[in-house]
Amino acid sequence: MAELIDDLRVGDEVELEIGAVAHGGHCVARHEGRVVFVRLALPGERGIVRITEARPGSFCRGELVHVLQADPQRVSAPCRHYRPGGCGGCDFQHATGERQRELKAAVVAEQLRRLAGLDRPVTVEALPGDGFGWRSRVRWAASPSVLDRSGPGIGPRAARSHQVVGVDGDQPCLIAAPGMSEVAAGLTPPPSAHRGRRPGAQPDRRRDGGRSRRPEDPEVTLCAPGLDGSDAAEVVTVWSGQSGPVVTETVGDRDFQVAADGFWQVHPAAAVALTRAVTEAVADVLPAGGLAWDLYGGVGLLTEVLCRAVGPSGEVVLVESDSRATALAEQNLARHPQAEVVTGRVEHALDTLPGPPHAVVLDPPRSGAGREICRSLAALGPEVIVYVACDPAALGRDTATLAEAGYELTALRAFDAFPQTQHVECVATYRPARGSATASS
Numbered sequence: 001m002a003e004l005i006d007d008l009r010v011g012d013e014v015e016l017e018i019g020a021v022a023h024g025g026h027c028v029a030r031h032e033g034r035v036v037f038v039r040l041a042l043p044g045e046r047g048i049v050r051i052t053e054a055r056p057g058s059f060c061r062g063e064l065v066h067v068l069q070a071d072p073q074r075v076s077a078p079c080r081h082y083r084p085g086g087c088g089g090c091d092f093q094h095a096t097g098e099r100q101r102e103l104k105a106a107v108v109a110e111q112l113r114r115l116a117g118l119d120r121p122v123t124v125e126a127l128p129g130d131g132f133g134w135r136s137r138v139r140w141a142a143s144p145s146v147l148d149r150s151g152p153g154i155g156p157r158a159a160r161s162h163q164v165v166g167v168d169g170d171q172p173c174l175i176a177a178p179g180m181s182e183v184a185a186g187l188t189p190p191p192s193a194h195r196g197r198r199p200g201a202q203p204d205r206r207r208d209g210g211r212s213r214r215p216e217d218p219e220v221t222l223c224a225p226g227l228d229g230s231d232a233a234e235v236v237t238v239w240s241g242q243s244g245p246v247v248t249e250t251v252g253d254r255d256f257q258v259a260a261d262g263f264w265q266v267h268p269a270a271a272v273a274l275t276r277a278v279t280e281a282v283a284d285v286l287p288a289g290g291l292a293w294d295l296y297g298g299v300g301l302l303t304e305v306l307c308r309a310v311g312p313s314g315e316v317v318l319v320e321s322d323s324r325a326t327a328l329a330e331q332n333l334a335r336h337p338q339a340e341v342v343t344g345r346v347e348h349a350l351d352t353l354p355g356p357p358h359a360v361v362l363d364p365p366r367s368g369a370g371r372e373i374c375r376s377l378a379a380l381g382p383e384v385i386v387y388v389a390c391d392p393a394a395l396g397r398d399t400a401t402l403a404e405a406g407y408e409l410t411a412l413r414a415f416d417a418f419p420q421t422q423h424v425e426c427v428a429t430y431r432p433a434r435g436s437a438t439a440s441s
């Protein structure tokens, strides 16, 4: 094997041909055999890449700072914070919406191929809207300079950095709901939100990918309930350490009570798209009077779908670890006596639930459900497993486990629920593979 030449240093600028898009919002390029993950680039482009991270014997990271040969669907990013060294909240603002969806489709297809051995075409569907002003919830940080207004105030973090990108009415975050940046610019963190910042402590300038938060920075959730694009939204703020108010979100003809700082789909059209996709996925397989589970159920958005499918003679069990969410789910599902709400972690609750279920819907956090849970679900032999996934790598891993356990991926829909970013929401449907023995067969 050729030896890697570790001659790249942070700050170096090199001319590179940009290769395929990869999971994580960057493209892959090579410099004398060494892999460089390049932000702000598009596959097939050529340009000058500035190296931002270089570890001996490993891959590097960089940002495209000068384009020599552009993709035809490259556009000039409208946000002033979207630039080399700038905000890390968006990844694909330099491409048309159509090209962004192609990139996301390529990532989902690649993760399914690499992790689950599946070769299938993927289409990412656009949601209504122009791709800006859609984020009904953000969690932003307050920089140490916010108190004396000596530097950037409150906003998202810079790419792969703890640094805060201060936003305001003149330089707003363009994906956040209208009005959020103006509200953020006027905020001052309450003393209770300072989680142990030492007086006089200097900002930590490590670039560790933002995986660990600088713990002393106060964070604030801004929530624009009922965002639908027609009006400037009312913005509710909740600082870290505080408990937020309950707000109302509407999906079709149903209202849901949600904690302002609790989980809810952030794109105003996502809840409708997901509930329709789940309805479609269980339509022919979940009988009236049947039993269904909604795992990682939040405040009951998808339990409601399952209650409608099984009707009053059926039963639907929601499992969710956040007790504030389950208290609200009880209220949201009060009109469905067939709904049972369980507060607990899925991994602890599975053995205690009524079963076996005809259908299981699961919507785990980014890390996915994992091997144990996928294997346990498959062993119960449901007619259908519907997996709502916000991370394509977790989807790929869990699809592989389900396949080993006898469940094949029969349908996949993907939605552009996070325009301008690398993120994508998938709804995957699995049925018992033909010829496999499941508990219900």
Ligand SMILES: C[S@@+](CC[C@H](N)C(=O)[O-])C[C@H]1O[C@@H](n2cnc3c(N)ncnc32)[C@H](O)[C@@H]1O
Pocket (backbone or CB within 6 Å): 263, 264, 265, 296, 297, 298, 299, 300, 301, 302, 319, 320, 321, 322, 325, 344, 345, 346, 347, 363, 364, 365
């Ligand atoms: C992606 S959200 C889905 C919520 C809901 N399905 C919806 O569409 O609104 C994931 C939910 O799983 C919950 N959660 C995370 N880990 C969990 C676990 N181990 N067991 C149960 N719930 C968990 C979180 O609190 C969160 O509400």
